Amino acid sequence: MPVSTAEQPTVFAITESELDLNALLAEITLPSSGAAALFTGMVRGVTERGDAHQTLYLEYEAYRPMAEAKMKQVAEEIRQRWPSVQGIAIVQRVGRLYPCTPTVLIACTAAHRDTGVFEAARYGIDRLKEIVPVWKKEVGPDGEAWVEGDYIPRPGE
Amino acid sequence: MKRVKVLLFATLRDYVGAASVEVEIPPQATIRDLEEHLIATYPRLGIVRNSMMAAVNHEFVADEQIIPDGAEVAFFPPVSGG
Numbered sequence: 732m733p734v735s736t737a738e739q740p741t742v743f744a745i746t747e748s749e750l751d752l753n754a755l756l757a758e759i760t761l762p763s764s765g766a767a768a769l770f771t772g773m774v775r776g777v778t779e780r781g782d783a784h785q786t787l788y789l790e791y792e793a794y795r796p797m798a799e800a801k802m803k804q805v806a807e808e809i810r811q812r813w814p815s816v817q818g819i820a821i822v823q824r825v826g827r828l829y830p831c832t833p834t835v836l837i838a839c840t841a842a843h844r845d846t847g848v849f850e851a852a853r854y855g856i857d858r859l860k861e862i863v864p865v866w867k868k869e870v871g872p873d874g875e876a877w878v879e880g881d882y883i884p885r886p887g888e
Numbered sequence: 889m890k891r892v893k894v895l896l897f898a899t900l901r902d903y904v905g906a907a908s909v910e911v912e913i914p915p916q917a918t919i920r921d922l923e924e925h926l927i928a929t930y931p932r933l934g935i936v937r938n939s940m941m942a943a944v945n946h947e948f949v950a951d952e953q954i955i956p957d958g959a960e961v962a963f964f965p966p967v968s969g970g
Binding site for chain 1 (some may be wrong): 895897898899902939941943946947948949950953962964965966967968969970
């Protein structure tokens with residue numbers, strides 16, 4: 732769902748389609764852009780930290796209209812905190828996703844790299860994991876289980 | 889009484905066995921009242937009683953929130969996207 736002004740392109744979406752990182756980056760790059768911080772997460776097939784285990788695939792689902800509204804809110808929060816950010820892309824892929832597949836993209840562009848663009852992208856992924864209603868079920872060799880977050884948003888957050 | 893459609897996601901949908909249910913509630917019913925009604929109807933939801941979150945018209949709401957007429961109500965566990 733691109734909501735773009737010529738000045739500040741913002742892209743946010745829930746999609747079943749493969750994430751095209753280059754195309755998304757192009758959508759938020761302006762002639763005056765000189766830096767982008769791009770975070771993507773992928774399905775981890777082998778987990779070594781903590782409870783070591785293997786993952787066959789993840790099954791993602793979203794409460795789509797609320798998820799897209801909350802992604803828009805995250806983009807607005809980024810702009811309030813880092814006014815130098817130019818373009819923002821926030822995209823979550825849903826459906827059955829296998830190891831090594833990108834599942835999410837948060838990207839921010841700016842004129843220069845030292846204006847908060849790294850922090851803005853970091854904030855974006857952290858915030859997505861707090862307030863955007865998306866869930867994943869993990870399927871492994873020994874069964875399946877929903878992954879549950881631990882953040883409880885305040886009313887109106 | 890009024891009818892409200894409740895959307896369910898992830899664990900909660902599995903426990904209820906449906907992605908949405910229609911419920912009759914008193915006109916002044918709160919989110920907490922609706923939650924208790926759902927747990928009474930679908931006892932497995934009691935397992936996640938302490939982590940059930942509610943949204944009304946795509947906003948997180950407090951348990952004391954009175955459910956407005958025609959609202960889109962959803963219950964779900966803490967989010968785990970990314």
